[in-house]
Amino acid sequence: MDRLYFGSDYQEGAHGDVLARLCETNLLHTVGYGTDEFCAAARDKIRAACACPGAAVHFLVGGTQTNVTVIDALLRPWEGVVAAQSGHISTHEAGAVEFHGHKVLALPPTDGKLDAAAVRACCENYWADESREHIVMPGMVYVSQPSESGTLYSLAELRALRAVCDAYDMRLYVDGARLAYALACPENDVTLPDLAQLCDAFYIGGTKCGLLFGEAVVFPDGALLPHFFTTVKQHGALLAKGRLLGVQFDALFTNDLYFRLGASAIAAADRLRDAFVRAGCPLASSSPTNQVFVVLDDATIARLAASVVFEVWSRCDDTHAVVRFVTGWATTPADVDALIALL
Numbered sequence: 001m002d003r004l005y006f007g008s009d010y011q012e013g014a015h016g017d018v019l020a021r022l023c024e025t026n027l028l029h030t031v032g033y034g035t036d037e038f039c040a041a042a043r044d045k046i047r048a049a050c051a052c053p054g055a056a057v058h059f060l061v062g063g064t065q066t067n068v069t070v071i072d073a074l075l076r077p078w079e080g081v082v083a084a085q086s087g088h089i090s091t092h093e094a095g096a097v098e099f100h101g102h103k104v105l106a107l108p109p110t111d112g113k114l115d116a117a118a119v120r121a122c123c124e125n126y127w128a129d130e131s132r133e134h135i136v137m138p139g140m141v142y143v144s145q146p147s148e149s150g151t152l153y154s155l156a157e158l159r160a161l162r163a164v165c166d167a168y169d170m171r172l173y174v175d176g177a178r179l180a181y182a183l184a185c186p187e188n189d190v191t192l193p194d195l196a197q198l199c200d201a202f203y204i205g206g207t208k209c210g211l212l213f214g215e216a217v218v219f220p221d222g223a224l225l226p227h228f229f230t231t232v233k234q235h236g237a238l239l240a241k242g243r244l245l246g247v248q249f250d251a252l253f254t255n256d257l258y259f260r261l262g263a264s265a266i267a268a269a270d271r272l273r274d275a276f277v278r279a280g281c282p283l284a285s286s287s288p289t290n291q292v293f294v295v296l297d298d299a300t301i302a303r304l305a306a307s308v309v310f311e312v313w314s315r316c317d318d319t320h321a322v323v324r325f326v327t328g329w330a331t332t333p334a335d336v337d338a339l340i341a342l343l
Helices: 016-024 037-049 063-074 116-128 155-167 179-183 192-198 228-234 243-252 257-278 298-305 333-342
Strands: 056-060 079-084 104-107 137-144 171-175 201-205 215-219 291-297 311-315 320-326
Touching: 016 243, 037 056, 037 215, 037 243, 056 063, 056 228, 056 243, 063 137, 063 171, 063 201, 063 215, 063 228, 104 116, 116 137, 116 155, 137 155, 155 171, 155 192, 179 201, 179 257, 192 201, 243 257, 257 291, 257 333, 291 298, 298 320
Parallel strands: 079 104, 079 137, 137 171, 171 201
Antiparallel strands: 056 215, 201 215, 291 320, 311 320
């Protein structure tokens, strides 16, 4: 049989509607650097989805590039960014934030998430330290929705983090690489308009939800960074053929495609979770999103690996490991059926 791919949610190209729009517009002549009519239309649709007509929306190519550029733009030279030790900027971006001059102030996570009380304690310790001028100042809180563990921040948790940021004059930034899959979860109570109300910046991920590439950065206060375009350029992150990003996001936010793709991935993940439980394989986390973490013995891992692409996440003991299966916008019911049959 053909191999089944559950290793990540960006292993395929792009959704057919996105590819169709790219082909339809391929030979049109437009100005560059995201100043074209397609980017303008996509920005308007994203502003409407966020219920934030005054937002500034910028299109970048990838997640690490986006995180580095936004964090560097929002922080002053002497400030660092508070994140969970398991957060993406802490573990999977090769020190990119620190390479660009800002320390990641990593705190132990709770269920994969950054806890507001821990952030407050971090800030209190900084301001109580008489030698704080020798220490990196916490200037921003970074979280991803969902977390690296697939868990969700509730609206109450984000509001608590916002309160800490307000108390200590910090910015709140949400990495939304997998945001579509968070929004589609029945357990989720955070909307795009909520993010626009609570965050200084967040991004809507397209690379992992139906686009060839691309992330849409939203600054709810459109006047917050008037020179962000130049900052993007300085970071080598400005795409000359910017309309390629605008065309894709315009398609993604037409007829609720973004939300429909997220929902299909969650439906597939829910079926997998149920199948693993019924097969006697314990779930390793409370993730309700498109990342399914399950404990498997080594013999089962070896047997499945002959036909399925997945990731061994961590070891439990000498004979068991936590394994991650990821569904995505392109996961089909037939893919899920075939994996369940192998169980």
